[in-house]
Amino acid sequence: MATPANPPAPVSSATQPGEHIEEVDVSSEMQGSFLEYAYSVIYSRAxxxxxxxxxxxxxRILYQMSEMxxxxxxxHVKSARxxxxxxxxxxxxxxxxxxxxxVRLTQDFILRVPLIDGHGNFGSLDDGPAAPRYTEARLHATALAMTESLDEDVVNFVPNYDNQLTQPEVLPAAFPNLLVNGASGIAVGMATNMAPHNLVEVIGAARHLLHNPNATxxxxxxxxxxxxxxxxGTISGLAGIKDAYATGRGAFKTRAKVSTESISARKTGLVVTExxxxxxxEKVIEKIKDGVNSKKLSGISDVTDLTDRRHGLRLVIGxxxxxxxxxxxxxxxxxxxxEDSFxxxxVALVNGGPQTLGLxxxxxVYVDHRLDVVTRRSRYRLARRLERLxxxxxxxxxxxxxDEVIQVIRQSDDSEAARSRLRTVFDLSELQAEYILELRLRRLTKFSRIELENEKQQLLSEIAELEALLTSPARLRDLVSVELDEISDRFGTPRRTLLTEARPSIATSASSRKNAPxxxxxxxxxxxxxxxxxxAIRVDIAEPVEGADETAVPLVRRRTKHDAIRSSVVTTARSEIGAVTNLGRLIRFTAVDLPNVPTNSIQLGAGARISDYLAMTNKKxxxxxxxxxxxxxxxxxxxxxxxxxxxxxGAYPNKPEFEIIALKAGDExxxxxxxxxxxELVFVTSDAQLLHFSASAVRPQGAAAGGVAGINLGAKASVIxxxxxxxxxxxxxxxxxxxxxALPGVDPGRAKVSLLGEFPGKGRATGGVRAHSFLKGEDVLSLAWAGPxxxxxVGTDGSVRQLPDAGAKRDASGTPLDAAVGSIGTSL
Structure with a gap:
C-alpha cells in the first residue's frame, strides 16, 4: 500500500496560545452540582x-397580588394577568x-382556610382547572392578614431573581398558616406532607404557648x-396523630361520613356526604364498580352521584x-x-434549613416569628411617631x-439662608426648618394650632404606650395573643372532622384481607x-364477677377530668340505642364509632360532641x-x-328517627x-316546687300520644x-x-343539696312542695337536679364546681357559691 504524499500532521496535546484547560475530578464536580441543585429545590421551590x-x-403570588x-x-382580574x-x-x-x-390557594377542598378568592372553574379533586385566561381571582380576606403591615418593616426584603426589585423573605402571617392549611411537596431526598387543622384550635394552642412557654x-x-x-370525614385512631405531634412523623386513617337512609319504601342505601x-x-365510584365486577364487593345494587353546588356531596350507594x-x-x-390513610x-424550613418538626x-417557630414581627412593627411605629412629634x-x-418667622423668611436672600436663620433664631433642627418653609398659609389659623396641640398629646400618648410595650416582654406577648384572638374571631369556623378511637378497617396484608370478618x-x-x-363516650364492660351486677362498670379507681354524667345506657358496640332530644324526637344510632375510653381513666372531655356525631342540623x-x-x-x-x-x-316505629311525644306549641x-x-318520677320547677310520684301512676302510651299532666305549674313557672x-x-x-x-355568670347564686327523703310524695298532677327558700333579690331557681x-x-367552662354537703332542709335557702354553675349531674 502506497504512502500518501502529504500525511496529516500528528495531533499535539499542547494547548493553543491563549487557551487554558483545567482538569477536574468528575465525581467531585457531580457531587457539587447535585448539592447546589438539591439546595435550590429544597430552599427555593419545594x-x-x-x-x-x-x-x-x-x-410571591400573594405579595404581588397585594401590590396589584x-x-x-x-x-376580580384575569388569572393570566x-x-x-x-x-x-x-x-x-x-x-x-x-x-x-x-389554583391550590383557591381550593377550599385542599386548604382549610383559602387565601385567594377565585371566580370560575378552579377544578376539583377529579378534574383540573380551566386555563388562566378563563378564570379570575382576587385576594381573600385571610390573605390580607398574611400580608398585613408589610410596609412597616416587619420582615426583611431580598432582591428578586434579576436584582431589579425586592420581595419579602417571609410574610408577617397573622395566623399559623402552616398548621392551618398544611403543605405538601417533594424535594431532593426529602418530602413534606402536613395535614390541615382548625384555625380556632391552632390559635388557642399558640396563645397557650405564648403565656406558658414550658407547656407540654x-x-x-x-x-x-x-x-x-x-x-x-372521620379520623379513626389517634395514636398515629400523637406520634406525629411528638416526632413530626406519623399516620392516621380517615373515613367518609356515611349514613344509612331509606331510599324508597323497601330499599335502603348508604349516603356519603363527606x-x-x-x-x-369519581375515584370512589370507579373503585366500587371495580370491586363489584371482581366480586370483592357484594350487596351493592347501584351507585348514584347526586352532588350539586346547593347540597354539596351526596353519593348514594344502593x-x-x-x-x-x-x-x-x-x-x-x-x-x-x-377509608384512606394519611x-x-x-418537614419545613427553619433558619434556611429543612427540619422535621412536632406540634x-x-x-x-410561629410564636417566635410573630413576636419578632410585632416587635419590629412597634419599633417602626415608634420611630414614625417620634419623627412626626x-x-x-x-x-x-x-x-x-x-410674625417673627415671616419676618425672618422675608429678610432672607434665598431658601438656604432662610433655613439657616430659622434654625439659629428658633433653635430648630434642619427637618423642622425645612418643614416650616414648606408650610401653607392656611395652616396658620387658630384652629390648626388646636389641631397640632391635640395631635402632639395623641403622639405623646402613643409613644409612651409603644415604649412601654417594647420594654415589657409580657405586654408584647399579651398584644400578640390579643391579635391572634381577633383573627380567630374573624376567620374561625367550627370543626369539620370528627375524631374517634374506632379501629380502622383497612387490612394490612393479603391474609388478613382474605380472612377478615x-x-x-x-x-x-x-x-x-x-x-x-x-x-359522649363508650366504655367497654369487662367480664362480670360472679355475684356482681352484670350491668355495672367494673369497680376500679376511675378519674374524671371535668364534666358530669347526664345520662348513661348499657348496650353493645353495634346495638342500636336511642338519643332523646329536647324537641321530642328519638334518633337511632350505634356507639361503635364513639371514643372508647379505658375504665381506669374515664375522661368525658375526650368524648365526641353528640350533635356532631348524630349530624344534627337544627342548632336549637x-x-x-x-x-x-x-x-x-x-x-x-x-x-x-x-x-x-x-x-x-315495643311501640317504637322502625325509622331512623321519630317523635316520641306530640309537643304543644312552645313546649319542649x-x-x-x-x-x-x-x-320515682321527679319534677322541679323554676318557682322552687318539687313533686315526686311513682312511675306506675303514668299509663304507657304510643309514640304519637301527647302525654298526661305531670305537675301543676304556678303563674309564669316552668319545669327546669x-x-x-x-x-x-x-x-x-x-x-x-x-x-x-341577673346576667348569666355574674351572680353565682346560692346552692343547696338535700335528701329526696326530706320531700313528701304527692300524687300526679299536683303542685308539689317547696324545695328552696328565696332570699331578698332571689325569685327563681336557675338549676335543679335529682339523682344518686x-x-x-360543672361550670360554664367545663371545670368542676364545689357544691355544699348533702343534708340541708328541703326548704332551706342554701349557701353562696364561689363561681357560677352551668350544669349538675352525677359523677362516676
Whole structure:
C-alpha cells in the first residue's frame, strides 16, 4: 500500500496560545452540582417556610397580588394577568408552575382556610382547572392578614431573581398558616406532607404557648386534638396523630361520613356526604364498580352521584335486599377509598434549613416569628411617631411666633439662608426648618394650632404606650395573643372532622384481607355516657364477677377530668340505642364509632360532641338522654310545661328517627329516663316546687300520644328538671337560686343539696312542695337536679364546681357559691 504524499500532521496535546484547560475530578464536580441543585429545590421551590407556611412561589403570588391592589372589596382580574406579573417580576420559572400554585390557594377542598378568592372553574379533586385566561381571582380576606403591615418593616426584603426589585423573605402571617392549611411537596431526598387543622384550635394552642412557654405536648393537644380536614370525614385512631405531634412523623386513617337512609319504601342505601381528604367522588365510584365486577364487593345494587353546588356531596350507594348495610359499609371501608390513610411528615424550613418538626416546635417557630414581627412593627411605629412629634413641635414654635418667622423668611436672600436663620433664631433642627418653609398659609389659623396641640398629646400618648410595650416582654406577648384572638374571631369556623378511637378497617396484608370478618369491630358489651355538656363516650364492660351486677362498670379507681354524667345506657358496640332530644324526637344510632375510653381513666372531655356525631342540623335541638331500644323498661319524658309521658315498650316505629311525644306549641322536653314501674318520677320547677310520684301512676302510651299532666305549674313557672330515680338508692336533690334579671355568670347564686327523703310524695298532677327558700333579690331557681349521690356541678367552662354537703332542709335557702354553675349531674 502506497504512502500518501502529504500525511496529516500528528495531533499535539499542547494547548493553543491563549487557551487554558483545567482538569477536574468528575465525581467531585457531580457531587457539587447535585448539592447546589438539591439546595435550590429544597430552599427555593419545594418546602414551605415554618414561619408563614408558604413556598416561595405562593409567597410571591400573594405579595404581588397585594401590590396589584387585588383586595376583597375590589373586582376580580384575569388569572393570566396575575401569573404574568408574578413571572415577570418575581418568579424565575414558567407560568404553569405559578398557575398551579395559584389554583391550590383557591381550593377550599385542599386548604382549610383559602387565601385567594377565585371566580370560575378552579377544578376539583377529579378534574383540573380551566386555563388562566378563563378564570379570575382576587385576594381573600385571610390573605390580607398574611400580608398585613408589610410596609412597616416587619420582615426583611431580598432582591428578586434579576436584582431589579425586592420581595419579602417571609410574610408577617397573622395566623399559623402552616398548621392551618398544611403543605405538601417533594424535594431532593426529602418530602413534606402536613395535614390541615382548625384555625380556632391552632390559635388557642399558640396563645397557650405564648403565656406558658414550658407547656407540654399534652397541654397543647388539649387545644389541638387532631387534624381538621377541609372535606370533613372521620379520623379513626389517634395514636398515629400523637406520634406525629411528638416526632413530626406519623399516620392516621380517615373515613367518609356515611349514613344509612331509606331510599324508597323497601330499599335502603348508604349516603356519603363527606369523603376522606384528597379523595374525589369519581375515584370512589370507579373503585366500587371495580370491586363489584371482581366480586370483592357484594350487596351493592347501584351507585348514584347526586352532588350539586346547593347540597354539596351526596353519593348514594344502593343496598340489595337481604344485605346488612353495616356489613356492606365495612366492605366498602376495606376495599375502597371510603377509608384512606394519611401519612404525616412535618418537614419545613427553619433558619434556611429543612427540619422535621412536632406540634410544639411548629407552634414555637410561629410564636417566635410573630413576636419578632410585632416587635419590629412597634419599633417602626415608634420611630414614625417620634419623627412626626419632632415636626409638630417645630410647627407649634412657628405658629406661636409666626410674625417673627415671616419676618425672618422675608429678610432672607434665598431658601438656604432662610433655613439657616430659622434654625439659629428658633433653635430648630434642619427637618423642622425645612418643614416650616414648606408650610401653607392656611395652616396658620387658630384652629390648626388646636389641631397640632391635640395631635402632639395623641403622639405623646402613643409613644409612651409603644415604649412601654417594647420594654415589657409580657405586654408584647399579651398584644400578640390579643391579635391572634381577633383573627380567630374573624376567620374561625367550627370543626369539620370528627375524631374517634374506632379501629380502622383497612387490612394490612393479603391474609388478613382474605380472612377478615364481615364486621371487624367486636360487638362487645359497653356503657355509653352522655355528659352535661353534650359529649359522649363508650366504655367497654369487662367480664362480670360472679355475684356482681352484670350491668355495672367494673369497680376500679376511675378519674374524671371535668364534666358530669347526664345520662348513661348499657348496650353493645353495634346495638342500636336511642338519643332523646329536647324537641321530642328519638334518633337511632350505634356507639361503635364513639371514643372508647379505658375504665381506669374515664375522661368525658375526650368524648365526641353528640350533635356532631348524630349530624344534627337544627342548632336549637340538643340531646338530653340515652335510652336502650332493647330494654323491657319503658321510656319516660317530662316537658317544660309539666307534661309527663311513658312510651310503651315495643311501640317504637322502625325509622331512623321519630317523635316520641306530640309537643304543644312552645313546649319542649326537659328530661328523659328509662326504668321500671317502681321508680320515682321527679319534677322541679323554676318557682322552687318539687313533686315526686311513682312511675306506675303514668299509663304507657304510643309514640304519637301527647302525654298526661305531670305537675301543676304556678303563674309564669316552668319545669327546669325532670328525671326518674331509684328510691332504693340514696337520692339527693341539688338546687341553685338566682334572680330573673341577673346576667348569666355574674351572680353565682346560692346552692343547696338535700335528701329526696326530706320531700313528701304527692300524687300526679299536683303542685308539689317547696324545695328552696328565696332570699331578698332571689325569685327563681336557675338549676335543679335529682339523682344518686354524690352530685357533681360543672361550670360554664367545663371545670368542676364545689357544691355544699348533702343534708340541708328541703326548704332551706342554701349557701353562696364561689363561681357560677352551668350544669349538675352525677359523677362516676
Amino acid at each position: 418546602l414551605p417556610d415554618a414561619r408563614d407556611g408558604l413556598k416561595p412561589v405562593q409567597r 391592589g387585588l383586595r376583597p372589596d375590589r373586582g 396575575v401569573v404574568g406579573e408574578v413571572m415577570g417580576k418575581l418568579h424565575p420559572h414558567g407560568d404553569a408552575s405559578i398557575y398551579d400554585a395559584m 405536648l399534652d397541654d397543647l393537644m388539649e387545644f389541638v386534638p387532631g387534624p381538621d380536614l377541609p372535606t370533613g 369523603l376522606p381528604y384528597m379523595v374525589g367522588a 343496598i340489595k335486599t337481604g344485605f346488612s348495610p353495616d356489613a356492606v359499609l365495612e366492605q366498602l371501608y376495606r376495599f375502597t377509598p371510603l 401519612n404525616i411528615n412535618n 410544639r416546635d411548629l407552634l414555637q 419632632h415636626l409638630v413641635e417645630g410647627l407649634l414654635i412657628a405658629i406661636l411666633d409666626i 364481615v364486621l371487624e369491630i367486636a360487638d362487645t358489651a359497653c356503657r355509653v355516657y352522655l355528659s352535661t355538656t353534650g359529649r 335541638e340538643r340531646v338530653i338522654a340515652f335510652v336502650s331500644l332493647e330494654s323491657e323498661d319503658s321510656i319516660v319524658v317530662g316537658t317544660r310545661q309539666g307534661v309527663v309521658k311513658r312510651i310503651a315498650t 322536653v326537659v328530661g328523659a329516663a328509662q326504668g321500671p314501674d317502681g321508680e 328538671f325532670f328525671g326518674s330515680v331509684d328510691p332504693a338508692r340514696e337520692i339527693v336533690v341539688a338546687t341553685v337560686s338566682s334572680a330573673t334579671d 349521690a354524690p352530685s357533681l356541678a
